[in-house]
Amino acid sequence: MRTELNGKLRYITTNEIKKGDHFWLRNGWKADMMDNMKGNTRVAKVYGFETECGSVYSHDIVAARLADGHFYLIDYTPSQLKCKEFANSLSRRLVI
Secondary structure (H helix, E strand, O other), X not given: OOOOEOOOXXXXXXXXXXXXXXXXXXXXXEEEEOOOOOOOEEEXXXXXXXXXXXXXXXXXXXXXXXXXXXXXXXXXXXXXXXXXXHHHHHXXXXXX
């Protein structure tokens, strides 16, 4: 866990986000974590056009506020970066 950079920014991995913690997705929507699992996908309650529970990719999480009240930016694991690269390659292939 990288906790500080220049004394202001704090970083965590998505695996450190626990059930009940709040976070923000790449598209700007807010969400609450619904599981304590680790990996490339997590289950969350997302507050978007409608409030829904479902899976989100870990590489779409950009920031989190944990139970300690602090805000953290996200450091991705090599596995999550590989998953993001794969997802991006799929979307490039679908362009007509």
